[in-house]
Amino acid sequence: MTPTGDRLTDRFGASGVRLLETGPAVPDFVDAAAWGHTAGLVLPLRVNPYFHTLPEEPVGLRAYARGMGRDLEGDPHASWTRLGSDRAFDLCVAPDGKVWGVLLGYDEPDRFVSSGPALFAESLLEVDTLLEAVTTGEDPEQASAAYQATFRRLESADPEAFADPEHWWPLVLEDIRTTASVRSFATFEFAAPDGTKHLVSEPGSICVHAEERTWSRMYAAGVEPDQVTRIHTELEPCFMPGHYCSMWLEMSFPDASLTHNVSYGETAEERVAGIRELQAFVRSQSEKG
Missing domain, CATH: 3.40.140 (Cytidine Deaminase; domain 2)
Structure with missing residues (x-):
């Protein structure tokens, strides 16, 4: 495949990524600042099992929830933009550009994900590369080294995301480490x-x-x-x-x-x-x- 100049497109292919809406018109029910942080963002459609999105999904969380039969009128997250899901939490961008996990319909605190959408997308790329190394490699020491290197890169790129072990990215990496080393x-x-x-x-x-x-x-x-x-x-x-x-x-x-x-x-x-x-x-x- 001829390189496109975009690392995510080169990794996942043109049919394996989603380009979030661009243009002067802010989508209905979306905060203009939140939309400005995500317009033109390239995301992989999936990094299994931790993230998935679809090209046709609404950018706004409220519009997405409405399509699922849920009305978010009055919800403080309603005007946020939505990047995708981790099978339970919707991963969304707040007006200040921070990425959070939001669990609609439950009394569960939001999970901090990333300091910005671009950092989130780059981290998905890093983890997808790590998963390939861990799942296809035959040398446990090499897999462990790849894990440690990925952890250091993500933490260095976004210290705020790793400030608490209960934040989203530390939990993802914890799950990879645990499932790779412990059999149950x-x-x-x-x-x-x-x-x-x-x-x-x-x-x-x-x-x-x-x-x-x-x-x-x-x-x-x-x-x-x-x-x-x-x-x-x-x-x-x-x-x-x-x-x-x-x-x-x-x-x-x-x-x-x-x-x-x-x-x-x-x-x-x-x-x-x-x-x-x-x-x-x-x-x-x-x-x-």
Whole structure:
């Protein structure tokens, strides 16, 4: 492919990027300053599983929400521009140019993402390159070095985004590191049409949580959500960008019982402790047999 001069287009291809609206007319319901920060921005359509957008989606958050059947009149975020989604939070630009994650319909605080839309787009490019190195490389040391180098570049480019481990980008990188280094399983119980119970168990993989992988296999086999009676995970379902397993499990399987061996926690310190507890649990199970 002939280089275009735009790093994102060169990476994802012309059909793999979205060019946000340009022109003198500000879209309806959009703050002029917020729109000015995003006009002409190039974004990848997806960096799985952490970000996705579509060329035809409205630039304004209010217009997007209206298309989804939600009215944001009176909402303080209504006039923000929207870049895309991480499967739960809408990633939006405020009038001051900061990028935030907004979870509509829930009493959940906004998540700080990036100091500006261009920094956000460049960070997506960096992480997509990292994911390729981590998922296709055969040398764990090289993958670890690529991870550390990416972390340093992103932190250096946007220190504000890394000022708190609960900000969006640190959580994304934490998820990549954890799924690349820690293996955990999920087990789903479901009832067949004749009433017999069956168990399906799968481990997670890089950037794919065990719950996601197990349900993907079951859904492909024709199992319906209302057939699921019990879900057990080694690690407590998460609230991490790109996954939000605690949310989608509750929404998809409201009548299933959910249990887990190890609590994940709500802070970086608690999550590290949970991972260590999981590793100790896995070792103990391995020693048993």
